[in-house]
Amino acid sequence: MPKRVEINIKVPSQTRYLAMIGQIGESLAFSLNNYQGNRRELAYHINLCLTEGLTNAICHGNNSDPDKDVHITISASDDDLVIRIYDQGPGFDISARGKTNAQPCDEGGRGINIILKLMDNVKYLQENGVNVLEMTKALQ
Amino acid sequence: MQIKINEKEETVIITVEEERMDAHNSGNLKERMLQLFDEGKCQLVIDLTAVRFIDSSGLGALVSGFKNASARDGSLKLCCLQPQVRSMFELTRLHRVFEIFTTLEEALEGQS
Numbered sequence: 147m148p149k150r151v152e153i154n155i156k157v158p159s160q161t162r163y164l165a166m167i168g169q170i171g172e173s174l175a176f177s178l179n180n181y182q183g184n185r186r187e188l189a190y191h192i193n194l195c196l197t198e199g200l201t202n203a204i205c206h207g208n209n210s211d212p213d214k215d216v217h218i219t220i221s222a223s224d225d226d227l228v229i230r231i232y233d234q235g236p237g238f239d240i241s242a243r244g245k246t247n248a249q250p251c252d253e254g255g256r257g258i259n260i261i262l263k264l265m266d267n268v269k270y271l272q273e274n275g276v277n278v279l280e281m282t283k284a285l286q
Numbered sequence: 287m288q289i290k291i292n293e294k295e296e297t298v299i300i301t302v303e304e305e306r307m308d309a310h311n312s313g314n315l316k317e318r319m320l321q322l323f324d325e326g327k328c329q330l331v332i333d334l335t336a337v338r339f340i341d342s343s344g345l346g347a348l349v350s351g352f353k354n355a356s357a358r359d360g361s362l363k364l365c366c367l368q369p370q371v372r373s374m375f376e377l378t379r380l381h382r383v384f385e386i387f388t389t390l391e392e393a394l395e396g397q398s
Contacts, residue, residue, distance in 0.1 A: 161310035168306075168339070190339070190370045197341045201309040250383045253350050256342035263377060 151177075153220040159208035164200055167218060168193035171229070180224045181285050191264045192227065192283070196220075198257040199231040199279050207233025207277060225286055226266075231279045240270035240279075287311035289318060297394060298322055301333040307344030319351040319362075328360025331393045335366040340374050352384060361385070365393040 153170065157163040175181075175189035200216060208214040217232040240258065248255040262268055267282040288303040300318070304311060319330065330351060337344075348364070355362040365387040367375070375381040387393035 161308070164308050164310050165306050168308075186370075190373075193339060194341060194374075197308055197339075201341070201343060205309065248378070250379065251349060251353055253346040253353075254342070256345060256378055260342055260377065 150221060150223045153218075155218045155220075156215050157218075158212040159204045159210055159214045159216055160212050161201065161204055161210075164197050167200060168197045171196040171220060174220060174222055174227070178222060178224075178227075178285065183285075188283075192229075195261050195264055195281055195283075196229060196231075198261050199229065199281060202257055203231050203233035203235075203277075203279065206238070207235030209235065222285075225284070227283045227285060229279075229281045231281075232273075232276045233279075234276055237272065237277045238270070240268065287314035289315060291318075291322075293327075294394060296327075297329045297331055298327045299331050299333060299390065299394075301335070302337050305336060305338045307337055307340045307347070309341065309343035312343045312347035316347040316350050319347075319354065323354050323358060323360075328355045328358040330355055330360070330362045331390065332362065332364050333366050333390055333393075334364060334368070334371060337371055338368055340371050342378075345374065345378060345380060348384070349380070363387060363393045363396060365390050 151174065155167060171192040172189040175192045176185060181188065203216045204210060208216060214234050219230045221228045247259060261281060265281040266284045269280045271278045271280065290301040290303055292299045352362045363385045366389065367386060375384065375386065385396060387396060
């Protein structure tokens, strides 16, 4: 594998693309030559965090407007894997969301907490007028 | 979402015939369960043998079914979870909410 793999994807804000992009994340996890951990688990977690982040960007950020794009970048090296998901919505306070655990019988509200549990570093920033969810997984 | 519905006495067995349950298809399962509740069918077993991947939206659809079944004095039980799917219930602590069975037969026995 070269020093760093960069994947750049842009799709309309439609949930029909979730499976395809999750699968790309899984395939990338299986292609990491020097990863010593449980590869199957890593692949599942990358698929899951991509799916949760994208669902958030499509449904809440872009309000499922297919005229708005969601932009995703995935960057992987021997040290870490970084996923960035850009949306054009009003944004939200990730630290406040992360503090609120879904009650056992809540139907929603688990997505961000799942990301926070599985990734090593999670930020939600504003960059040039768009929101960016940045999720980093350490691979060493 | 592709699902198959079979009835065994008062129990409705919903077999999910998809590898993925996510925000794209979980709404269909939720709607189908609501139709069953409207028909007075509230003893459900969901067979997840085929499901390899579930996200928070998939879990949310199952929670919706569980709440609606419970509100009607019925039940919603799960069976045949693949290890990664099972791990999602543990990660979100939903394994404490649902009755989860290894096989369909055990789920059906637990129903009576």
